[in-house]
Amino acid sequence: MRRAAPWLLGLLALVLLDRAADRLATGFALGELETASRAAAVLRLAVLRSEMEKQRSLPVILAQDPDLHRALETLAPERLRALDRKLQRLAEGTRTSVIYALDQSGLTVAASNWQEPTSFVGSDYAFRPYFRDAVANGAAEHFALGSVSNRPGLYISRRLDGAAGPVGVIVIKAEFAEVEEAWARLPEPVLTIDGRGIVTVTSVPEWHFRATLPLTPPARQAIRDSLQFGDTPLTDLMLDREQAPDGRWLARVRGAGAPLGGPFLPVTEVVPGIDWQLTLLAPVRPALEPVRVAARLGALSFGAVAIALLAWATRRRRRARQERAREQVLRLELEARVTARTAELRAANEGLRAEAEERQRAEAAVHRMRDELGQANRLAILGQITASVAHEINQPLAAIRTFADNAALFAERGDIASARKGLGTIASLTERIGAITGELRGFARKATSGEAPVGLRTAIDGALLLLGHRLRQQGIAVEVAVTGNPPVRAERVRLEQVLVNLVGNAIEALQDRADGRIRLEAAETGGRIRLTVSDNGPGLAETVRAALFMPFTTTKSAGLGLGLVISREILAGFGGTLEAPPTGLGACFVLELEKAG
Known part of the structure; x- marks a missing residue:
């Protein structure tokens, strides 16, 4: 008996744990279901209110219509037939079931359905509450089953007053078939009930x-006598209440035309503006059963694991003395394994550290090689333009010699003004030589890694200065369409290297043209400067353009195919781009750089 007691206690604990888990899971699932159902009920109520408010505005507007007033005041046949057609167009335009006008006695004199077999024209509705209440109070609303159409709807009426008093009542009938169809496409049944508990609008046609509330025989007979719902039997549709384990009230549907059963979680919202309540019946079983099963399985699993652990702990206590020595041996073996594994991990860590350092050195070498490649490209370009720069310098030097000789002659003659003028010209020519050589020195030296605002027009002028002789030698016209000197985020030497590359390529492409032309055009878009370098040369073939920015792709017999690759990497380092879009004539390269703040 003593050995069985722990097992009996464990079984009792499992039963208690199962009940607690079931209760907690039920409360959680029903709480989540109520929150979701409340939101769903509010949405369905919004659909119903939208339809009702749309229809409520029509009688107010029609009550101001002069044609309607004149027709009811005179009851002239031609005015009433014109009113028929007007109401027909209005009903079709607003998707209203029917709009009709009653005279002072409650007789229908005009209706939007005047041409239909179920026309209301000639029908007497003096017995309807919506007529009596509208005459007495000015406006009324009444839900009923149509005596002619045999379709339910909400009748909204408004009295029309003339100079001598009331002249009639305008009535619109709002039907909710579309609302009910929209509700029926959703899984939860929805119904609205009036103050007496009669279902008015619902997603379940049956x-x-x-009657969702008990009706006494006199009350039931009074409703039938009023013809509000025609000869419908008003059978019961009761929502029987039952209490869930967490204390919430659930409902089961009972009565004729109640095929859904239950249980359901009822969620009720008041319909504003009318004595109705909207109730959404959320099915409980689909939401509750999976949660309950999962919770109970989890609780039982936890309890079983806990009991197993308790049994295991008990067994360990009984075997503790016999296992103590073996545990000591195992502990020593484990420490030895840990020591060996630690040594292996330390060696692996050292290897990884060495590999990381080697990778860092390789990356540094790649960066150095990239910088050296850019410098080599710059020096190669420099070699190409050396003759041009030498020619640029020779012309000012020859002019300096001539002006110096002339200044000496003027000085001997005592013409100091002419000598001074010649010396001034020599000084300006010297400044020009200094600008050319300074640009050449700046282009030749290795670029720094620092970035700063660089004037785009300044960089363009520097590149054109270096290539000026080649441009004039080939008779190439250069057009620079740059407004001002917009600053860009770059490094001047590298930017000039890119521009010299692109303009130099254009010069080579135009060497066989007598009307060569190069255009540099800048524009600002979205905080970036876009510079287009285009020429009217032979352009680029599609096969060449596809691989234009791949290393060693070139159309020159003596080229390496690295200039454009290096230019794109230089611009990428500034956060810019270089592309060669297709054009109809010549080649076109587009640079984009960030505008400097």
Whole structure:
């Protein structure tokens, strides 16, 4: 008995744990279901209110219509037939079931359905509450089953007053078939009930005009006598209440035309502006059963694991003395393994550290090689333009010699003004030589890694200065369409290297043209400067353009195919781009750089 007691206690604990898990899971699932159902009920209520408010505005507007007033005041046949057609167009335009006008006695004199077999024209509705209440109070609303159309709807009426008093009542009938169809496409049944508990609008067609509250025989007979719901039997549709384990009230549907059963979680919202309540019946089983099963399985699993652990702990205590020595041996073996594994991990860590350092050195070498490649490209370009720069310098030097000789002659003659003028010209020519050589020195030296605002027009002028002789030698016209000197985020030497590359390529492409032309055009878009370098040369073939920015792709017989690759990497380092879009004539390269703040 003593050995069985722990097992009996464990079984009792499992039962208690199962009940607690079931209760907690039920409360959680029903809480989540109520929150979701409340939101769903509010949405369905919004659909119903939208339809009702749309229809409520029509009588107010029609009550101001002069044609309607004149027709009811005179009851002239031609005015009433014109009113028929007007109401027909209005009903079709607003998707209203029917709009009709009653005279002072409650007789229908004009209706939007005047041409239909179920026309209301000639029908007497003086017995309807919406006529009596509208005459007495100015406006009324009444839900009923149509005596002619045999379709339910909400009748909204408004009295029309003339100079001598009331002249009639305008009535619109709002039907909710579209609302009910929209509700029916959703899984939860929805119904609205009036103050007496009669179902008015519902997603379940069999529930129309069922009584959800007990009706006494006199009350039931009074409703039938009023013809509000025609000859419908007003059978019961009761929502029987039952209490869930967490204390919430659930409902089961009972009565004629109640095929859904239950249980359901009822969520009720008041319909504003009318004595109705909207109730959404959320099915409980689909939401509750999976949660309950999962919780109970989890609780039982936890309890079983806990009991197993307790049994295991008990068994360990009984075997503790016999296992103590073996545990000591195992501990020593484990420490030895840990020591060996630690040594292996330390060696692996050292290897990884060495590999990381080697990778860092390799990356540094790659960066150095990239910088050296850019410098080599710059020096190669420099070699190409050396003759041009030498020619640029020779012309000012020859002019300096001539002006110096002339200044000496003027000085001997005592013409100091002419000598001074010649010396001034020599000084300006010297400044020009200094600008050319300074640009050449700046282009030749290795670029720094620092970035700063660089004037785009300044960089363009520097590149054109270096290539000026080649441009004039080939008779190439250069057009620079740059407004001002917009600053860009770059490094001047590298930017000039890119521009010299692109303009130099254009010069080579135009060497066989007598009307060569190069255009540099800048524009600002979205905080970036876009510079287009285009020429009217032979352009680029599609096969060449596809691989234009791949290393060693070139159309020159003596080229390496690295200039454009290096230019794109230089611009990428500034956060810019270089592309060669297709054009109809010549070649076109587009640079984009960030505008400097």
